Each structure stands twice: as structure tokens, then as C-alpha cells.
Amino acid sequence: MHLGNLRTALFNLLLARGPAGGCFVLRIEDTDRERSSARAATALMQELRWLGLDWDEGPQRTEPGGPWRQSERAAVYAEFYPRLEQSRQAYPCFCSDQELQHQRQAQLAAGRPPRYPGTCRRLSGAEIHARLDRGERPALRFRVPAGRAIVYSDLVRGEQRVATDELGDFIIRRADASAAFLFCNAVDDALMGITQVLRGEDHLANTPRQLLLLEALELSAPRYGHLPMIVGPDGAPLAKRHGSRSVAALREAGYLPGALLNYLARLGHAYGDIGLQGLTGLACAFEVQRIGRAPARFDPQQLDYWQQQAVAEAPIAVLEAWLDGATVPAEQQRRLVEVLRANVRFPSELQDWAERIYGSLPPPDESVCEVLRAAGAGFFDAALRLVDEDEALSPQRLRQATGLRGRSLFLPLRLALTGEPHGPELAELLMLISPQRLRERLRRAGELARAR
Numbered sequence: 001m002h003l004g005n006l007r008t009a010l011f012n013l014l015l016a017r018g019p020a021g022g023c024f025v026l027r028i029e030d031t032d033r034e035r036s037s038a039r040a041a042t043a044l045m046q047e048l049r050w051l052g053l054d055w056d057e058g059p060q061r062t063e064p065g066g067p068w069r070q071s072e073r074a075a076v077y078a079e080f081y082p083r084l085e086q087s088r089q090a091y092p093c094f095c096s097d098q099e100l101q102h103q104r105q106a107q108l109a110a111g112r113p114p115r116y117p118g119t120c121r122r123l124s125g126a127e128i129h130a131r132l133d134r135g136e137r138p139a140l141r142f143r144v145p146a147g148r149a150i151v152y153s154d155l156v157r158g159e160q161r162v163a164t165d166e167l168g169d170f171i172i173r174r175a176d177a178s179a180a181f182l183f184c185n186a187v188d189d190a191l192m193g194i195t196q197v198l199r200g201e202d203h204l205a206n207t208p209r210q211l212l213l214l215e216a217l218e219l220s221a222p223r224y225g226h227l228p229m230i231v232g233p234d235g236a237p238l239a240k241r242h243g244s245r246s247v248a249a250l251r252e253a254g255y256l257p258g259a260l261l262n263y264l265a266r267l268g269h270a271y272g273d274i275g276l277q278g279l280t281g282l283a284c285a286f287e288v289q290r291i292g293r294a295p296a297r298f299d300p301q302q303l304d305y306w307q308q309q310a311v312a313e314a315p316i317a318v319l320e321a322w323l324d325g326a327t328v329p330a331e332q333q334r335r336l337v338e339v340l341r342a343n344v345r346f347p348s349e350l351q352d353w354a355e356r357i358y359g360s361l362p363p364p365d366e367s368v369c370e371v372l373r374a375a376g377a378g379f380f381d382a383a384l385r386l387v388d389e390d391e392a393l394s395p396q397r398l399r400q401a402t403g404l405r406g407r408s409l410f411l412p413l414r415l416a417l418t419g420e421p422h423g424p425e426l427a428e429l430l431m432l433i434s435p436q437r438l439r440e441r442l443r444r445a446g447e448l449a450r451a452r
């Protein structure tokens with residue numbers, strides 16, 4: 001899953017959990033054998049669960065209504081093809097991929113939109129039998145009625161009108177007998193009682209075809225809403241094949257579910273200023289009328305803003321888990337997280353701070369040494385004396401001892417103790433560092449301050 005298809009799942013869930021109510025259904029559309037695997041489906045379900053996007057009906061649930069994997073529904077689809085064949089609304093097509101490719105190229109070269117030219121539309125019964133007897137394996141094509149307009153009301157884009165003359169006859173069962181996406185998606189929506197579908201605009205061209213199919217099968221159609229695509233920095237829609245922005249990679253980097261959900265819920269949907277919300281809060285304020293119609297650009301800075309909000313409100317145990325493998329005394333983990341949570345957004349940042357506090361400091365660069373020299377060795381000697389007296393160091397006592405305040409007090413002290421010019425409240429940080437470490441670091445800073 002990437003942020004594009006995750007947002008689609010999220011909007012559907014928010015619609016179902018919103019004021020109008022509903023049921024969020026997960027169906028695994030895996031009829032394209034080359035592009036589907038059981039592993040991918042399992043990963044998808046794990047990712048949805050990690051995000052809290054639990055489905056009300058679908059695989060791994062006890063509610064009846066399945067099977068939910070299209071690869072297990074061949075028998076269901078098989079029932080519907082004969083209906084269309086008998087009413088001559090579908091016909092066998094023997095055209096090879098190569099022939100179709102040539103036809104497409106010829107149409108494009110002539111400046112016409114590529115469309116199935118109807119080669120097999122009028123084959124006689126005898127011809128069909130002869131070719132079947134020769135062992136040819138046809139696909140099954142839906143016969144699009146001529147001269148009609150398909151009109152429907154899109155949940156996001158309003159009234160849509162498409163002339164059937166612009167649609168070529170399309171394949172509903174491939175030559176290898178597998179069901180085509182268009183067909184099984186439409187049939188399953190009807191059989192599963194789906195009433196509303198939010199999906200990406202890349203499906204716009206499918207909609208009139210699916211409406212025609214459902215009409216021909218005398219099945220009810222859901223209402224469709226087409227969401228603008230989420231595009232990357234290059235303007236191209238995010239997609240699996242780009243590999244980037246995958247939910248797995250973001251999870252690995254330490255993004256929290258709350259950050260992804262709050263960011264995505266606002267990507268193409270206007271919320272007022274309601275701050276970080278759980279799914280219930282996001283669902284309560286979700287309205288299809290508030291979905292924008294312009295493509296939404298993925299903005300990593302916005303995502304990181306929501307990560308910061310999510311970290312600020314995350315349960316302490318979640319952040320403690322980020323310390324797994326870091327050398328932090330168990331009894332100090334909680335305190336460390338409390339002190340640092342406003343200053344970190346990712347596990348790597350927290351671990352880096354843990355290393356600075358409980359491990360070793362990176363070697364000081366010239367700009368650090370310059371500040372230490374400017375503070376002078378006497379400053380660090382004074383701090384050392386306080387540690388000897390109190391077995392601790394407080395900025396207040398150091399201020400009294402040195403007469404320094406503000407930046408001239410805090411900056412050299414921070415750099416001496418953490419190597420960082422910024423960070424959490426110094427008084428809190430100092431309480432986490434053992435007296436022994438304080439001494440070592442102050443001595444080292446004193447030496448650097450003396451060095452020329």
C-alpha cells in the first residue's frame with residue numbers, strides 16, 4: 001500500500017463511520033494473477049490493521065458474505081457470463097494480443113482514440129464453433145449498445161455524461177478464463193450490497209462500462225465517487241511501482257498511524273481547525289461534499305507536522321518501544337521519553353538522544369569548540385564544583401555561581417553535556433545525566449576550552 005491507495009481506503013472507512021453510517025467492506029481483488037499474491041494480501045491486511053482501519057466485513061471476519069477474495073469466486077462469476085451470452089450482450093473474441101496491439105497503433109496513428117474495432121462482433125455461430133473446434137480460446141467481450149448516453153451522479157464530481165459510442169466493446173473474461181477486473185468488481189459490488197464506492201479518478205473510464213454491465217445483468221449499481229489522485233513531487237500519481245511512500249517504508253521509519261491518518265484525511269478533504277483526531281473524530285467531520293477536485297500533492301513537511309502532533313499525544317509505551325535496543329536504564333526510560341517527546345519525531349531521533357545522554361558524545365566540531373573556548377575553562381570548573389557539592393547540577397545554581405544567564409549560560413552547558421545547541425528543557429535534561437557523566441563531560445569541556 002502507498003499513500004494514494006491508503007487514502008482511498010481511509011475515505012471509504014470515514015464515510016462508513018460518519019454520520020450517515022454504514023459498513024466498511026474489504027474485498028481482495030486478486031484476479032490478475034501476475035500482479036497478485038497471497039503475501040501481498042496478507043501484508044495489506046496487516047497494514048490496515050496497524051493503522052486501525054479494521055473492516056466490518058471481509059476476510060478474517062466471522063460475518064457471512066464471502067468469499068472475499070475474487071480468486072475464490074470464479075464459480076460466482078461463471079454464473080453471470082451465460083446470461084450475457086444468451087441475450088447476445090456478450091460475444092467471444094478471438095483477436096490475439098498482437099492483433100489488438102496493431103489495431104491500437106493504427107488508430108493512434110490515424111489520430112483516433114484506441115477502441116476495439118469490433119472485429120469479432122459479427123462472427124456467425126458456425127464460425128465461432130469452427131474456431132473453438134480448432135482449439136482457439138476466446139476472450140468474452142461485452143457488447144456496448146450504440147447511440148446511448150450514460151448519465152450518473154458522481155459523489156465527488158457531480159453529474160457525469162458519457163456517450164456509449166465513445167466506449168469500445170470490452171473484455172469481461174480473459175482468454176485464460178479469468179474474470180476481468182471491470183466485471184468482477186461490478187458483480188461483487190452488487191452481490192455484496194455495496195452502496196457507495198470512493199475510488200481514484202484513474203477509475204473514471206471504468207464507471208460507464210460498469211454501469212452498462214450492471215444494467216445488462218439487472219443488478220443494482222452503487223454510487224461512485226472519484227477522488228482526485230495524489231501526485232508525487234514530479235506531478236505523477238503515486239503508484240505501487242514507484243515503491244516510494246509505501247506504508248511499509250513509512251512505518252519502518254517510525255511514522256505513527258495517527259500521523260498518516262490525520263495527514264491523509266486532510267489531503268483533498270477540507271477539515272476546519274480540529275487538530276489531531278482519532279478515527280472517530282475524523283469520521284464525524286467527514287463529508288463527501290468537502291472533497292476537493294484538484295489533484296493533491298504529497299507534502300512530506302505536512303506529514304512530518306502531523307507526526308510531531310501524533311508523537312506529542314502518543315501513549316508513553318509507544319515511545320518507550322522506540323528505545324528498544326538503546327542503552328537506557330529500564331527505570332529511566334519513561335522519564336527520558338517524557339523529557340524528550342516534544343523534541344523528537346522519529347525513533348532514530350530518540351535513540352540519538354539516548355546515546356547522547358547514556359552513551360557517548362560525537363567528537364566536537366570546531367563551532368562547538370569555539371563556544372566552549374568563549375565560555376572559558378572557569379565556567380566548567382564552576383559547574384564541576386557544583387556537581388561535587390550537590391551530586392547534581394541545576395542551571396539556577398550555575399547562574400548564581402557564575403552570574404551568567406540566558407544564552408551565555410545555556411549554550412556552552414548544552415554543548416558540553418549533549419553536543420547539541422538545542423534540545424529539551426535543560427533542567428530536566430540535567431536530571432537524567434548521572435553525576436559521574438556530568439563530571440566527565442564538564443572536565444572534557446574544560447580541557448577543550450583550555451586548548452588553543
Ligand SMILES: Nc1ncnc2c1ncn2[C@@H]1O[C@H](COP(=O)(O)OP(=O)(O)OP(=O)(O)O)[C@@H](O)[C@H]1O
Nearest residue numbers: 004005008199200202228229230237238239240241
Ligand atoms: N496516487 C493515487 N492517488 C489517489 N488514489 C489512488 C492513487 N493510486 C491508487 N489510488 C486508488 O487506490 C485504490 C487502490 O488502487 P490500486 O491498489 O489498484 O492502485 P495502485 O497502487 O496505483 O496500483 P498500480 O500501481 O498497480 O497501478 C483505487 O481506488 C485507486 O484509484
